[in-house]
Amino acid sequence: DAKTTQPPSMDCAEGRAANLPCNHSTISGNEYVYWYRQIHSQGPQYIIHGLKNNETNEMASLIITEDRKSSTLILPHATLRDTAVYYCIVNSGNTPLVFGKGTRLSVIA
Amino acid sequence: DTEVTQTPKHLVMGMTNKKSLKCEQHMGHRAMYWYKQKAKKPPELMFVYSYEKLSINESVPSRFSPECPNSSLLNLHLHALQPEDSALYLCASSQSGTGWETQYFGPGTRLLVL
Numbered sequence: 001d002a003k004t005t006q007p008p009s010m011d012c013a014e015g016r017a018a019n020l021p022c023n024h025s026t027i028s029g030n031e032y033v034y035w036y037r038q039i040h041s042q043g044p045q046y047i048i049h050g051l052k053n054n055e056t057n058e059m060a061s062l063i064i065t066e067d068r069k070s071s072t073l074i075l076p077h078a079t080l081r082d083t084a085v086y087y088c089i090v091n092s093g094n095t096p097l098v099f100g101k102g103t104r105l106s107v108i109a
Numbered sequence: 110d111t112e113v114t115q116t117p118k119h120l121v122m123g124m125t126n127k128k129s130l131k132c133e134q135h136m137g138h139r140a141m142y143w144y145k146q147k148a149k150k151p152p153e154l155m156f157v158y159s160y161e162k163l164s165i166n167e168s169v170p171s172r173f174s175p176e177c178p179n180s181s182l183l184n185l186h187l188h189a190l191q192p193e194d195s196a197l198y199l200c201a202s203s204q205s206g207t208g209w210e211t212q213y214f215g216p217g218t219r220l221l222v223l
Contacts, residue, residue, distance in 0.1 A: 034211075038152075041197075041217075041219075042216055042217070043113070043199050043200075043201070043214030043215050043216050044152065044199070044201075044212075044214045045214065046211045046213065049210075049211065087151065093210055096142070096157060096165060097154070097212060098154070099151035099152050099153075101151060102151060
């Protein structure tokens with residue numbers, strides 16, 4: 001599976017949009033982009049995934065560039081409860097998920 | 110019900126003890142996973158069960174012994190562990206037994222080996 005690059009940490013003001021970038025320049029055509037997050041001392045939580053098109057659900061939006069080499073997870077109105085480590089993972093669905101180091105998002109009041 | 114439950118939440122054991130971790134899901138998922146997570150590190154895959162058969166063992170030492178009694182239950186038997194095995198042990202499940210799509214994680218068991 002392709003590897004991903006994420007910034008180690010980011011801050012976001014409460015109520016503002018949090019935009020978390022992910023680079024996956026070696027992604028293959030059959031690989032999806034998944035986002036999970038892990039709030040302190042809890043298990044990881046699935047957020048969203050996509051292949052080519054932008055996706056939106058009740059938690060977040062996923063914007064994938066046309067060349068699919070990068071993506072951005074958007075939390076439209078961040079709250080203190082969104083403070084967590086966010087993992088971007090690319091996966092074809094035929095091999096296990098491999099978690100990278102992720103981005104530690106701190107939402108500040 | 111999209112919940113994966115794990116028991117116990119916390120476990121302290123000596124190096125000569127035998128203990129077991131339990132994981133349960135009632136979502137009808139056919140794949141179940143064990144991960145190990147050290148402090149400030151990402152989760153690392155240990156084992157995968159697909160349709161109640163062990164399909165992946167990521168070169169885990171034999172002092173960790175997984176068991177899948179049925180499609181809803183996953184156990185991890187622990188014996189003669191070392192202090193460096195202290196970690197958060199996470200269980201997960203996914204719908205498909207052949208793919209690796211959306212996984213649902215339990216809250217984990219925090220293990221301390223003395």
